[in-house]
Amino acid sequence: MSHRPEPFTRAGHVQALLDVEVALAEALAAAKVIPAECVPPIRIAADLSRYDLDSLAAEAAVAGNVVIPLVRHLTREVAAQDRKAAGFVHWGATSQDVIDTAVVLQLRPALAGIDRALDRAASAAAGLAARHAATPIAGRTWLQQASPTTFGAKAASWLDGMERVRARLSTAGRAAGDLQLGGASGTLASLGAAGPAVSRTLATTLGLRVAEIPWHTERSRFADVACALGLVCGTLGKIGRDLALLAQTEVAEAADAAMEGRGGSSSMPHKHNPVGAVQAVAASVRAPGLVATMLAAMPQEHERAAGGWQAEWEALPALVALAAGAAGAIAETLSALVVDEARMLANLDAAGGVARAEGLVIALAPRLGRVEAMRLVEAASRRAVTDGTSLAAAAAADPALRKHLDAEAIASALDPANLSAPAGTFVAQVLTRWHRAAKDGAHHG
Numbered sequence: 001m002s003h004r005p006e007p008f009t010r011a012g013h014v015q016a017l018l019d020v021e022v023a024l025a026e027a028l029a030a031a032k033v034i035p036a037e038c039v040p041p042i043r044i045a046a047d048l049s050r051y052d053l054d055s056l057a058a059e060a061a062v063a064g065n066v067v068i069p070l071v072r073h074l075t076r077e078v079a080a081q082d083r084k085a086a087g088f089v090h091w092g093a094t095s096q097d098v099i100d101t102a103v104v105l106q107l108r109p110a111l112a113g114i115d116r117a118l119d120r121a122a123s124a125a126a127g128l129a130a131r132h133a134a135t136p137i138a139g140r141t142w143l144q145q146a147s148p149t150t151f152g153a154k155a156a157s158w159l160d161g162m163e164r165v166r167a168r169l170s171t172a173g174r175a176a177g178d179l180q181l182g183g184a185s186g187t188l189a190s191l192g193a194a195g196p197a198v199s200r201t202l203a204t205t206l207g208l209r210v211a212e213i214p215w216h217t218e219r220s221r222f223a224d225v226a227c228a229l230g231l232v233c234g235t236l237g238k239i240g241r242d243l244a245l246l247a248q249t250e251v252a253e254a255a256d257a258a259m260e261g262r263g264g265s266s267s268m269p270h271k272h273n274p275v276g277a278v279q280a281v282a283a284s285v286r287a288p289g290l291v292a293t294m295l296a297a298m299p300q301e302h303e304r305a306a307g308g309w310q311a312e313w314e315a316l317p318a319l320v321a322l323a324a325g326a327a328g329a330i331a332e333t334l335s336a337l338v339v340d341e342a343r344m345l346a347n348l349d350a351a352g353g354v355a356r357a358e359g360l361v362i363a364l365a366p367r368l369g370r371v372e373a374m375r376l377v378e379a380a381s382r383r384a385v386t387d388g389t390s391l392a393a394a395a396a397a398d399p400a401l402r403k404h405l406d407a408e409a410i411a412s413a414l415d416p417a418n419l420s421a422p423a424g425t426f427v428a429q430v431l432t433r434w435h436r437a438a439k440d441g442a443h444h445g
Helices: 010-030 036-045 053-063 067-079 095-131 151-175 189-206 220-246 273-297 307-335 341-347 351-370 370-387 391-396 407-414 414-419 423-440
Strands: 137-142 144-150
Touching: 010 036, 010 053, 010 067, 010 095, 010 189, 036 067, 053 067, 095 151, 095 220, 095 307, 095 423, 137 151, 137 341, 137 351, 144 151, 144 351, 144 414, 144 423, 151 220, 151 423, 189 341, 220 273, 220 307, 220 370, 273 307, 351 370, 351 391, 351 407, 351 414, 370 391, 391 407, 407 414
Parallel strands: none
Antiparallel strands: 137 144
8 A cells, every 4th residue: 555544543453464464474475385376365454445445344343353354354365266276365374463563563652653753842841941950830739839840841841751751652552563473372382393484584574573472472572652641641730730830820931832722612713722731631530441451451360361461552552642742732832932031030039938938037047047047038928918918028028128228129139030050050951851862863762
């Protein structure tokens, strides 16, 4: 086919199954297990357009898995060209060999696509971190203002998280790149002495590794990928949660770029909802249950599972789809994020700027000790809130505090740029590692 279907779609799955059947025939012929002239009819018959996907799905529900009806239809298609060749379709393999190997084949492009989306998202976060390394913003703990940080530090934290899960996903994806070929009970007895040669050729043809032993009921490979995908979704969900909170009307420090038809409401014309952020959050909510399914499916019975393997069929593709959707949504959102620096600075003045109180404690502690400094600043903060004035004014009006800090020192201690400046070190460290990895080509899986 000139255009291959997307992995983990119905068409993509069947195409991968057919690819395995063709490569198996080629490997069998190379090892002289089946006649070489049987391969071309099998290759011709393995054309996706020849198969009714709806019918296959219905038959699979009855048969127990999709390979059983697919092999029957493939054999019929081959027989229409060459009856002898039809007798060698699916030779020596079992259904799980074909299904597991097809999943491995689908994971390769699917995980590469997720990595590319994460790369775009990480690049956008790196740009935000660099541009806003010194942009003060309220730190927030327990959803209340804490000491100031910078928007660049927030973006650098997003970048750091995405790079960590990209590395984990890459490692898990590589570890899952093993061929599955074991026959009925994992001994490959059906191929006799030719088994190892067939496995090597088949793996080479498909670009996979030969496993040291068939892994029909040893499911750590796919479970590891599932866990990595769960981490991807969780990391992107955290970014989405931050973005959604920053976009709240009362905060309004960052927002999706305005775009026709994006983020609107069916009833409220003023709405500009953070749809990309919410898509990532939704993925992070759904992913843990699917990861749990993959982990729960691991204790499988002897040499062939009775339910565990089957539970993977929907869970793993769903995780792939969630991670891909979340990565694309966050990449799009961060790439065009509208950042309101003035609003960030204005919000730091909320409640008289008492969230900057730590700066006064830091300035007073060397003179008074931390306990006494905390007592004085707490009292000044309460007066600022009660009197509706600023913390700077309340501090300047306190004789006990003014004994140690003059008006200029108070202003400096409460300057959000001074309070958030140390965060620049962390931003620089993350960006230095990011740029080094980009130079070394490590951003490309």
